Amino acid sequence: MTSEAAPAQAFRHSGKFIDVMGLAAKNALLTLLTFTLYRFWARTSMRRRLWSRVSAMGDPLEYTGTALELFRGFLIALPTFFLPAIFVYYIAPLALDPGTAGWLAFGFYLLAVPLIAAARYLMRRYQLSRTHWRGIRFGLAGSAAGFAFASSGWTVLQWLSLFWYTPVSRMNRAKLLWENARFGDQPFEFVEDGQSPQKDLWWPFALGWFGTAFAVPTVFGIVLSVGLAYLGLDAVASGEQATEPPPNFIAGVVIAYLIAVIGALLGYLLVWAPYNAAAMNAIAARLSLDGARFRLRAKTFSLFLVTLAGWIVTIFSIGLLAPIAGFLQVRYVINRFEILGEPRFAEIGQSIVSAPNAGEGLGDAFDLDMGVGVI
Amino acid sequence: MRARYADGRAAITRETECTLAADTLNFIIGETRAEWSYADLARADDGNGCIILKRKPDTGERLYFESEHEAELRAAAPNLFTKRARGIESPLIAASLAAAAYACAAAFLIGVPMASGPIADIMPTASREQIADISWSQVNALTDYCDDSDEAARILNDMAHRMMTAAQVPQRDNVWITIVDAPIPNAFALPDESIIVTAQLIAMAEQPDELAGVIAHEIAHIERNHVLKNIVSNMGAGIFFDIVVGGGGIGQAVAVASVNLAGLSYSRDFEREADARGLDYLDAADIDTAGLARMFDHLRTAAEGDVEGAIPALLSTHPDTATRGADARARSRPGLAQPLTEQEWRVVRSACGSGGGPALPAPAAAQPAEQPEKTPPS
């Protein structure tokens, strides 16, 4: 079979905000009632909901993971991560001398960098192995330890370069993750065209970097001083006789500070939106499955609005409705995702990559991906 | 009815014609005739508009139906349209999870505090000293050591030792009183059997027996190992939150706070025990227990004049000061001599350089309320 023209909209996300919100609210309630033990069931039902609303060439994705698998992953992580953590943070400071205990805690923090990278890889492996399309499983080959090792090295380079290495390491990680990704027995490719993958990312990254270093603090300062001048003067005028600052002066300072924090957060999201959009588009443009290529049309301003909406829901629900943020992101990406050409699906057989039988213990520990797997 | 079939071996679907029999769903693919029992099928669509069936256990095969066939399918195989079939777990799971969570919470939040006595008693000296170091760093951060308080501290320690000798407190050699300058009138015991007394509390006392009452109370906390028991029971809560919430750091914060603020929050039972035992010391040392009652009065007056909540530490954890004062008064033996001489009392009063003017008797009732405001030059 040869490549044919793809349907007008190959990918579609039909998730309804109100539907997802209802499930997220139910999950949040049960999670609270069970001291968070329900979180494995919550995650599973939310993923099933989000996956099933994504359709590719007219057929939906299917999430086949179960809560018990996640729970088992948590139980595995308990002795391998939580108990050592409890030792390092509770027992060691009491049982060992302060120097040793301090070094132990420091070492534990250092260990967290590769551990988080490995957790992310294992989480991706679990999620892909539980994702089906037309009954065919996705998968992730490769070694989590290898990814953790490479990723930690890139993280160190990011630190050493005052984060200017970030675009390179983002593309490197995407390449490593996608080259090991499989649909059935067909690997994804991360296409090399002789040009540097991050060549379009430098200007947007510079905007984000300088924006964070200068613009955001400036916005914060201006908003804070304007707010203080306005609210503070008002308060002093109303309480002139009092020797102590009147109570509404304190309230004024708090409100001015909050407004400044919100302004700085908005500024932060805004200055990084071009980079995030460009990076997502650049990664999608390099992907290939059996010769078919992909395109993502993420735009700065719409991405900013979607991210902002997610933040607002997350913050106002003190994190309980965080899956909504994931949903908005996934829906945004899927609805702007296109395929150029068509893989020979008849030739793509069932996955031969082995699937893990327990999921995400460490990913749960570090609370990666806010409960849904965002790309 | 029309359906599409995916065989789980290639990523394509093929059109097929399905018939619904009594117990099975039948269709033909190529030369093969498939017969799927309804009982062995599950849904794979999570209610997304179409109906997708798969087999149990999963073979990778899928059957896709348009939503217009829902009524027919529902009539033939109602088991595929229950909540369970769509993957919604039974309420039993949520209920048993809640039960498990509360059992686990009970173990850590009630069980560990109940076991905190034995755990604290067998805790090795090294661990006790480590915990004390953490407490001391907190004390050092929040208070200033009074440089010229050595003589005053010696006087208070002598008084404490007279009480402990008279009452035969076993670990009396380890108890050591330190005077500090802090924003609030307070006294508390640390895990290494130190007692911290703030200059502000000394300033609040009008007579030596009032201070002796508070010190006796703190020694009783030490004798009964209340400090460590408190820390151990709070750490149970910390570890519980860490495990359940998944290492979010909340548990660590709880545990660290509990270690650092040790001595500032005892249970009502511990307070009663320390009160009763403290009064025993005073009696044994021939110090009038009414002094402790007057100290409670000062603290209550100070708290009433205290709008910002700057004096909560001693008082809020000693909820029924009036009752406790009455208990102390009931055992009063008026006419006993003060435990310190006027000269000694003057030295103690000037421990943090507050000038130490004549302190007995202090006349004004409003005096204690203002005392905490005075920050002695350090």
Ligand SMILES: [Zn+2]
């Ligand atoms: Zn007490």
